[in-house]
Amino acid sequence: MERNVVVSRRRKTDTTAATAAKIDGFDVLPADSEEAHVLAVDDSLVDRKVIERLLKISSFKVTAVDSGRRALQFLGLDEEKTSSVGFDGLKVDLIITDYCMPGMTGYELLKKIKESSNFREIPVVIMSSENILTRIDRCLEEGAEDFIVKPVKLADVKRLKDYMMREVRIESESNMNKRKSCCDLTESEPSISSSSSSSSSSSSSESPLRAPISSSAPSSPTPLDSPIRRLKMTPTE
Amino acid sequence: MLGLGVDRLRADMNRLLALLFHQGVLDEQFLQLQQLQDESSPNFVSEVVNIYFHESEKLLRNLRGLLMDKEFSDYKKIGIHLNQFMGSSSSIGAKRVRNVCVAFRAASEQNNRAGCLRALELLEHEYCYLKNKLHELFHIEQQRVLAAGVRYPMQH
Numbered sequence: 001m002e003r004n005v006v007v008s009r010r011r012k013t014d015t016t017a018a019t020a021a022k023i024d025g026f027d028v029l030p031a032d033s034e035e036a037h038v039l040a041v042d043d044s045l046v047d048r049k050v051i052e053r054l055l056k057i058s059s060f061k062v063t064a065v066d067s068g069r070r071a072l073q074f075l076g077l078d079e080e081k082t083s084s085v086g087f088d089g090l091k092v093d094l095i096i097t098d099y100c101m102p103g104m105t106g107y108e109l110l111k112k113i114k115e116s117s118n119f120r121e122i123p124v125v126i127m128s129s130e131n132i133l134t135r136i137d138r139c140l141e142e143g144a145e146d147f148i149v150k151p152v153k154l155a156d157v158k159r160l161k162d163y164m165m166r167e168v169r170i171e172s173e174s175n176m177n178k179r180k181s182c183c184d185l186t187e188s189e190p191s192i193s194s195s196s197s198s199s200s201s202s203s204s205s206e207s208p209l210r211a212p213i214s215s216s217a218p219s220s221p222t223p224l225d226s227p228i229r230r231l232k233m234t235p236t237e
Numbered sequence: 238m239l240g241l242g243v244d245r246l247r248a249d250m251n252r253l254l255a256l257l258f259h260q261g262v263l264d265e266q267f268l269q270l271q272q273l274q275d276e277s278s279p280n281f282v283s284e285v286v287n288i289y290f291h292e293s294e295k296l297l298r299n300l301r302g303l304l305m306d307k308e309f310s311d312y313k314k315i316g317i318h319l320n321q322f323m324g325s326s327s328s329i330g331a332k333r334v335r336n337v338c339v340a341f342r343a344a345s346e347q348n349n350r351a352g353c354l355r356a357l358e359l360l361e362h363e364y365c366y367l368k369n370k371l372h373e374l375f376h377i378e379q380q381r382v383l384a385a386g387v388r389y390p391m392q393h
Contacts, residue, residue: 027369044292044321044324044328045288045292046285046289046324046325046329047324047325047328048326049285049288050270050273050328050329053273053278053281053285054273055326057273057275069356100320100324102317129320129323129324129327149329149366150327150328151269151328153269153328154269154272155265226267
């Protein structure tokens with residue numbers, strides 16, 4: 001049973017020392033409207049620590065899990081086990097996952113996410129220690145936003161902001177307040193893309209910088225230091 | 238002369254780091270880890286490295302256990318352990334350890350047991366050297382922090 005993971009909590013949180021709660025074994029950080037929330041998936045504890053730190057230092061909120069299965073459970077997509085304790089709709093703005101994992105690979109996780117009507121719009125980035133072109137192509141064809149060759153660096157993580165669903169970093173102060181007030185969604189069909197539609201419906205003078213990312217033509221500037229071929233077109237913004 | 242102590246310790250640290258880079262023991266990924274350390278996460282590098290040590294020693298024990306077994310034949314399992322070891326080594330910048338893993342993996346893909354045993358010994362040796370050097374590095378860093386603290390007790 002898929003759960004609609006949509007509404008962010010409106011609580012004010014201390015962004016420098018976010019308190020972590022444990023729900024069903026996950027370290028869950030309270031959601032905040034200012035910082036984008038990344039779900040990181042890696043079976044290696046060392047890599048989880050590093051990616052978590054890379055993301056936090058780049059002003060992301062992070063939830064790190066150790067398997068594709070856990071990731072699906074967190075999203076509410078796992079058929080076999082759905083959490084009875086609701087996650088209260090913690091919105092995920094990007095998923096970054098290792099490719100080589102026991103059980104479910106990053107590629108299989110990517111497929112499951114892209115097959116889901118609720119979550120297919122979440123950008124997925126694959127990490128791998130192997131720079132294999134066929135692997136890269138396969139992932140991009142399946143809808144991955146990018147493919148990062150490990151070890152992951154700060155420059156790689158900073159690039160992730162290009163794939164974000166939210167326009168938080170571009171918005172002005174006044175738009176922030178408007179967005180906050182109208183973000184308690186009451187739409188009949190909430191979906192992940194609703195955050196951008198709600199900001200456009202908030203009569204702001206500033207147009208949203210990024211439309212919900214579709215699987216065919218995601219809009220992102222060509223990273224200059226991307227280790228892989230860029231198959232996508234450079235959009236106008 | 239606490240002031241001189243801090244500077245000398247910093248010089249010692251830099252010299253040791255330069256040596257480890259020169260020897261190819263560490264690569265720029267280690268510097269990347271250092272960049273992730275700040276006031277909000279002041280022990281980040283040693284925390285990650287300690288996790289790495291803990292996991293690596295488990296992997297090394299598993300590898301030795303597998304290869305010493307008279308009836309050993311599970312090269313695939315060796316490969317899995319090595320991939321893990323390679324990945325974490327690369328993530329902390331342990332270049333030489335990672336390179337030995339690559340050679341080790343090649344031997345295991347050829348089902349070459351003698352080659353695997355040789356590679357394992359080399360791996361244990363490289364890992365030992367790395368661990369000793371990193372402990373030395375953290376020790377100097379600890380001393381530097383203490384010396385700096387004594388010198389400027391009212392700082393921040």
